[in-house]
Amino acid sequence: MELIFATNNAHKLEEVQQMVGDRFILKTLADINCHDDIPETGITFQENAKQKTDYLVERFAVNCFGDDSGLEVDALNGEPGVYSARYSGSRDMEKNIDLVLEKLGDSSNRNARFKTVISLYLNGEQHFFEGTVEGNIITNRIGTEGFGYDPIFIPEGYTQTFAEMSMLEKNKISHRAKAIAKLVDFLKSEI
Template structure:
């Protein structure tokens, strides 16, 4: 799918992610037209970010017949052995961002090692190819939320390469640094590369 990519379905019901990917891919894949996915949610029963991203992309492609991209992302905390990891969105059992964030803060009370990483697996499926790339954004867990921007765990994540929480960055600043940016930039580079002749 090199050259003009045309239509691509974004396999998520998360409007924040759709908007973020539209901004990110507009630069890396000019001309791509992202479409929201209205189909059923895939059962994310993989054990890694990469497996779950591919599950979602496959489901969207099978439902629509249109090439699909998806991501699976979350926060992996060193002191919690990588938790909440792939369970980040449903960590508190309510699928509410604030509940998840507060539970993580509670579980990190008194913990000296605050190291963490946002991780994103970006997947692409078009019936012929299945691609997946990983992006990692290192930082630490703050002791209290800071900032009103972003979503998810952004208010309690302090990136190593920024002086403020992810929620205090502008959308443009976050787009330039984030795990999702890194994963989708790598995926875009693969998609934009000329096909290699087998003959």
């Protein structure tokens, strides 16, 4: 069975394909000739993930899934949240990190989490899968691996930031890996 992943990120696609195995053939937006900038105007991760699948179902009538994720910082009332990629008003992650650190200042509450929500549209039904990893925001960047807010986030139970971990190590505990594992378990139960 074919399943469209609402992404053009080949690395993401390969990672998920390995987890799913050969039971499903995953394709990207480019594979179905979709080059549109799919809107993400929701106020929650679930709304944004759902917008992606709704968009594809309405225009292409396909089985598909899409995701949205970001960082939630308790002392910032859950910010940057759904605006994680453009928190500073731009997609410059250095500026986004600077803004988080500036707003946190010397706050003793550094609790935060990364969250991913996946929306799956399969055979006329919509399903959601969530993954979360709790942790803390540190006061300065450490590490060069990963992307986004990884240099300032230490997951609970660890002493290294995500940016200090190898991709393999991070993917064992990350929010996205947890959500994908739930998606994969569901897909395997469907066939």
